[in-house]
Amino acid sequence: MGHRFLRDPASLTGFLIVGLLLLTALFAPLLAPHDPEPVSLAERLLAPGGEYPLGTDGLGRCLFSRMLYGARVTLGYAFVVLMVTLFVGIPAGLLAGYCGGFIDGVIMRLVDIILAFPNLVFALVVLGILGPGLLNAMLALAMLSWVSYARIVRGIVLSIKEKEYIAAARVSGSRGFVLIWRHVLPNVLPPVAILATLDLGKLVLAFSTLSFLGLGAQPPTPEWGMMINDARPFMQTFPRLMIIPGAAIALTVLGFNLLGDGLRDALDPQGYAGPADRREETRLPNAPALKGGA
Amino acid sequence: MPQRTVLHVKGLSTSFNTPEGIVRAVDGISFTLQQNRCLALIGESGAGKSVTALSLLRLVPVPGKITGGQVCLEDCDLLKLPTAAMRTIRGKEMALIFQDPLASFNPVITVGSQFVETILTHEPVSKATARKMTFAKLTGVGLPAEQVYHSYPFQLSGGMRQRAAIALALALQPRVLIADEPISFLDVTLQLQILGELKRQLEENRFTLLLITHDLAAASTIADDVAVIYAGRIVEQGPLQQVFGRPKHPYTNALLRSHPSFGRGRRLEPVEGPSPSPLHLPAGCAFHPRCPEMLPCCCNAAPELLGAAGEHRVACYRFNTLGIKSIGTEAVRA
Amino acid sequence: MKRYLLNRLLILIPVMLGVCFITFLMVELTPGDPAEIILLKRDIGVTPEALAVARRQLGMEGPVLQRFINWLGRAARGDLGYSYTSGEAVAKEIFRRLPATLELAAGGLLVMLFLALSLGILAALFPRTAIDHLSRLTALLGASLPSFYLGLLLICYLAVPSPYLQVMGLGGLSHLLLPSLTLGFGLAAVYARLLRSSLLEVLQLDFIRAARARGLREAVVIGKHALRNALIPLVTVFGITVGGLLGGTVVVEQVFAWPGVGRLAVQAIFDRDIPVIQGYALFMALIYVLVNLAVDISYRYLDPRIKLGRKETG
Numbered sequence: 001m002g003h004r005f006l007r008d009p010a011s012l013t014g015f016l017i018v019g020l021l022l023l024t025a026l027f028a029p030l031l032a033p034h035d036p037e038p039v040s041l042a043e044r045l046l047a048p049g050g051e052y053p054l055g056t057d058g059l060g061r062c063l064f065s066r067m068l069y070g071a072r073v074t075l076g077y078a079f080v081v082l083m084v085t086l087f088v089g090i091p092a093g094l095l096a097g098y099c100g101g102f103i104d105g106v107i108m109r110l111v112d113i114i115l116a117f118p119n120l121v122f123a124l125v126v127l128g129i130l131g132p133g134l135l136n137a138m139l140a141l142a143m144l145s146w147v148s149y150a151r152i153v154r155g156i157v158l159s160i161k162e163k164e165y166i167a168a169a170r171v172s173g174s175r176g177f178v179l180i181w182r183h184v185l186p187n188v189l190p191p192v193a194i195l196a197t198l199d200l201g202k203l204v205l206a207f208s209t210l211s212f213l214g215l216g217a218q219p220p221t222p223e224w225g226m227m228i229n230d231a232r233p234f235m236q237t238f239p240r241l242m243i244i245p246g247a248a249i250a251l252t253v254l255g256f257n258l259l260g261d262g263l264r265d266a267l268d269p270q271g272y273a274g275p276a277d278r279r280e281e282t283r284l285p286n287a288p289a290l291k292g293g294a
Numbered sequence: 295m296p297q298r299t300v301l302h303v304k305g306l307s308t309s310f311n312t313p314e315g316i317v318r319a320v321d322g323i324s325f326t327l328q329q330n331r332c333l334a335l336i337g338e339s340g341a342g343k344s345v346t347a348l349s350l351l352r353l354v355p356v357p358g359k360i361t362g363g364q365v366c367l368e369d370c371d372l373l374k375l376p377t378a379a380m381r382t383i384r385g386k387e388m389a390l391i392f393q394d395p396l397a398s399f400n401p402v403i404t405v406g407s408q409f410v411e412t413i414l415t416h417e418p419v420s421k422a423t424a425r426k427m428t429f430a431k432l433t434g435v436g437l438p439a440e441q442v443y444h445s446y447p448f449q450l451s452g453g454m455r456q457r458a459a460i461a462l463a464l465a466l467q468p469r470v471l472i473a474d475e476p477i478s479f480l481d482v483t484l485q486l487q488i489l490g491e492l493k494r495q496l497e498e499n500r501f502t503l504l505l506i507t508h509d510l511a512a513a514s515t516i517a518d519d520v521a522v523i524y525a526g527r528i529v530e531q532g533p534l535q536q537v538f539g540r541p542k543h544p545y546t547n548a549l550l551r552s553h554p555s556f557g558r559g560r561r562l563e564p565v566e567g568p569s570p571s572p573l574h575l576p577a578g579c580a581f582h583p584r585c586p587e588m589l590p591c592c593c594n595a596a597p598e599l600l601g602a603a604g605e606h607r608v609a610c611y612r613f614n615t616l617g618i619k620s621i622g623t624e625a626v627r628a
Numbered sequence: 629m630k631r632y633l634l635n636r637l638l639i640l641i642p643v644m645l646g647v648c649f650i651t652f653l654m655v656e657l658t659p660g661d662p663a664e665i666i667l668l669k670r671d672i673g674v675t676p677e678a679l680a681v682a683r684r685q686l687g688m689e690g691p692v693l694q695r696f697i698n699w700l701g702r703a704a705r706g707d708l709g710y711s712y713t714s715g716e717a718v719a720k721e722i723f724r725r726l727p728a729t730l731e732l733a734a735g736g737l738l739v740m741l742f743l744a745l746s747l748g749i750l751a752a753l754f755p756r757t758a759i760d761h762l763s764r765l766t767a768l769l770g771a772s773l774p775s776f777y778l779g780l781l782l783i784c785y786l787a788v789p790s791p792y793l794q795v796m797g798l799g800g801l802s803h804l805l806l807p808s809l810t811l812g813f814g815l816a817a818v819y820a821r822l823l824r825s826s827l828l829e830v831l832q833l834d835f836i837r838a839a840r841a842r843g844l845r846e847a848v849v850i851g852k853h854a855l856r857n858a859l860i861p862l863v864t865v866f867g868i869t870v871g872g873l874l875g876g877t878v879v880v881e882q883v884f885a886w887p888g889v890g891r892l893a894v895q896a897i898f899d900r901d902i903p904v905i906q907g908y909a910l911f912m913a914l915i916y917v918l919v920n921l922a923v924d925i926s927y928r929y930l931d932p933r934i935k936l937g938r939k940e941t942g
Contacts, residue, residue, distance in 0.1 A: 109642060109643070109646065110646075112639075112642075112643045112646070113643055113646035113647055113650060116643050116644070116646070116647045116913050116916065116917050117647070117871075117909065117912065117913045117916065118870075118871035118872070118873075118874040118875040118912055118913075118916050119871055119872070119875050120875030120876070120878055120879075121874065121875050121878075121908075121909060121912040121913070121916075122909075124878065124893055124894070124897060124905065124908070124909070125650065125651070125654065125905065125909045127897055128654055128658075128893075128896070128897050128902065128905035128906075128909070129653075129654050129657045129658050131897070131900065132897060132898065201771075201772070205774055208774055209774060209775075209776060209879055212774070212776045212879070212882075213878070213879065213882055213894055214894075214898070215894070215897060225774070225776075228776065228777060228780065229776075232780070235780060235783070235784055236784060236788060239784055242777075242780055242784075243781075246773075246774065246777035246780070246781070249774050249777065250769075250772045250773050250774065250777065251772075253771070253772040253773075253774075254768060254771075254772035257768065257771055257772060258768075348837075351841055353837060353840055353841060355837075381843050381845070382843060383843070384840065384841055384842065384843035385841060385842035385843035385844075386843055389841070389842070390838070390841040392834055392837075392838055394834060397833070397834030397835055397838060398834070398835065398838045399835055399838070400835045400839065400853050400856075400857070401835065401857065401932075401933065402856055402857060402860070402930070402931055402932055402933070403852075403853070403856070411844065411848070412842045412843070412844070415842070415843055415844055415845070415848075416843060446932045446933070448932075448933055462842070
């Protein structure tokens with residue numbers, strides 16, 4: 001599976017983008033020529049070159065350094081939110097699927113209620129309660145995204161519960177949660193891995209959106225979405241201040257999307273195969289049977 | 295009754311250009327269809343029967359392509375027609391019935407409106423007239439017209455669906471009806487009914503029927519002539535009685551022996567060996583690796599389809615070279 | 629069908645109650661005393677008497693459940709309280725600004741449908757050609773570009789050089805075009821790919837070949853027979869898209885200074901103006917839920933196999 005995954009140019013591109021971003025995020029302090037935060041009005045809006053590879057922003061900060069640290073902020077917080085999401089979503093799904101009955105009812109109704117709001121609206125509700133801010137934005141996104149994991153895990157648990165090898169394990173004496181852990185989890189992991197990769201892209205997008213609206217990261221944190229908002233006054237005079245962070249967000253999301261799609265092809269090929277063909281004759285040269293693309 | 299040739303197919307070839315290589319699904323086949331008669335095209339699945347049917351209508355799916363030959367409807371070579379003109383042939387002059395009766399109809403549109411739509415495409419009539427014609431056609435195949443008209447395809451039983459498909463195919467009184475395995479999705483009692491329906495329509499209307507089937511019994515019930523196709527080529531053709539009664543080609547023989555109605559109490563013998571891969575057809579006669587009567591020359595070049603007796607023709611070296619005498623004697627006995 | 633509708637509506641009741649409860653809880657969960665906030669916002673001295681009056685006005689007396697029921701009763705009569713900042717009735721303010729948001733959402737929807745249908749159909753008709761690759765590229769871009777970034781790029785490189793396109797605030801078509809494009813583009817990209825694979829699958833089915841064999845025009849075969857079947861599975865995803873559309877208006881309104889409810893809500897978050905956020909959330913959830921209901925029902929109408937209650941695989 002591994003080499004097929006890396007042979008696909010799209011997945012490989014995704015892999016490289018994400019890898020490069022991770023390295024940037026990890027080594028930002030080593031790579032950045034300047035401190036990303038202190039304001040220096042004397043050096044504002046400098047052109048790229050020399051000491052400042054990408055020039056400086058409206059407050060005289062090194063754009064290049066802010067971009068590097070921005071990778072750290074964006075990826076770091078997206079990962080934290082994802083961890084919280086997995087930590088809540090998977091157990092909730094396991095619990096709902098395994099226990100059924102009342103617990104299932106409560107969890108799934110909660111899921112229904114959260115899903116009754118358009119996603120961003122729900123985030124606004126949470127931020128309305130807690131007020132704007134980085135941590136609050138993270139919390140809002142976590143409260144939103146656990147839902148899809150709970151649903152998918154619950155679905156898998158329900159379908160696996162019917163299968164025979166669970167019954168066999170029951171007979172052979174495995175009980176309760178140990179049983180789930182041993183038998184259900186391996187089945188749950190591939191789809192969760194795919195979903196999580198795609199979700200990282202979505203989280204980066206959502207996080208930068210909230211920051212753009214001023215509801216997420218607060219100054220002087222170098223965050224790409226906020227940097228775009230800060231660049232709006234200079235949009236026409238110094239477009240690079242907006243274009244560079246925007247391109248960085250787009251590239252990041254693209255990387256996770258490509259990686260996630262590649263993972264899906266590698267881990268879940270059935271979802272891709274299309275309907276079984278019962279007549280071989282008319283379509284006989286089982287040609288590049290028109291498979292659906294991404 | 296003088297026979298009137300409706301469709302004349304000459305050297306029709308269709309191949310599929312796949313990444314693995316070129317597949318000659320239909321390789322230079324020729325036959326004629328006479329009015330009010332039925333020709334059964336018989337062969338195993340994968341032999342090129344359905345591709346033949348689609349080639350006649352110029353509906354071969356990509357990456358398939360008709361590479362040569364003629365398909366003459368009366369005097370008009372369909373392969374030379376412009377696309378728009380070909381469209382007026384489909385459904386109007388030449389109609390197709392599919393294997394899966396459900397497949398003939400769009401699942402989310404009522405049966406009736408699919409009739410009306412077809413009629414309106416080809417005839418300058420009002421919607422009300424089209425509707426009336428539909429009712430007449432449905433009644434003509436023994437269906438409760440009112441009910442069927444308003445039904446969705448999935449609401450009809452398999453037999454009703456195939457009757458409706460026949461009615462739809464015959465709605466515009468085409469000159470040629472191609473039935474591609476019309477009964478293989480139905481259960482046995484329905485098979486007979488549908489064959490009966492086809493036969494009755496053939497007697498009452500002016501058209502010619504090309505029955506494509508792997509089912510020898512079906513062919514023998516309804517066909518006047520048969521053509522046996524193997525790996526894209528016709529290996530034996532002629533009047534039903536002659537071909538089934540005195541099969542010449544070892545493949546036809548093997549097919550008949552594998553079938554309960556023609557085994558005549560003998561032990562049933564399946565055709566030996568696997569069907570050849572369409573990508574790597576054996577050189578020479580494609581049947582030679584499975585042939586019990588193979589000659590050394592069979593591996594070199596494919597035998598031509600030559601006359602055995604009267605209309606009966608066969609593509610086999612045993613008859614083309616050695617068998618002349620024996621055929622002569624058999625013809626006398628027949 | 630009636631039975632299904634009834635069931636579907638019955639499930640809605642607890643969900644809507646939950647939505648209301650969460651919305652109601654906003655006041656309860658917000659740190660700080662709303663009565664105090666309101667007094668401070670209106671520059672009224674915070675005295676115990678003033679606080680008591682403000683509390684009574686806000687309906688903040690009695691146990692939680694009691695207050696929830698009162699709140700629900702008022703909400704049902706269209707009374708969603710008063711904005712802390714403007715003092716205006718929330719329902720009135722939202723109703724005033726809702727048409728702008730709905731106009732934007734409708735514009736985005738049209739752009740989405742137009743782009744998705746044209747790109748998806750073209751890509752399916754010409755798979756593995758330049759058109760297909762272009763549609764794939766567009767889809768990747770659409771899924772990756774943040775809408776606010778796309779909006780700013782459009783302003784910078786399309787609207788500023790063009791004398792026709794307007795970028796700020798409400799107005800005619802010239803105002804609506806870019807915001808709609810910004811809103812619809814990302815969603816369209818995803819749909820185009822979904823439609824492509826769905827259409828490719830349908831085009832392989834026998835009834836399409838049967839339709840061609842009956843001599844129907846290619847436009848009818850694709851536009852009527854294939855498209856209708858290909859769209860059915862997409863309808864189920866459509867509900868989620870509407871969520872994206874409604875949520876997306878917040879961002880687009882911010883970028884294009886569009887005076888809709890999304891802008892109101894974001895400002896309200898900065899102002900800690902809870903009743904306005906409450907009203908916004910409630911309206912959005914209500915619209916979203918109703919649209920999803922409509923989608924579910926229309927799905928049943930589009931596919932007679934479900935409408936008539938007999939499922940069979942074709």
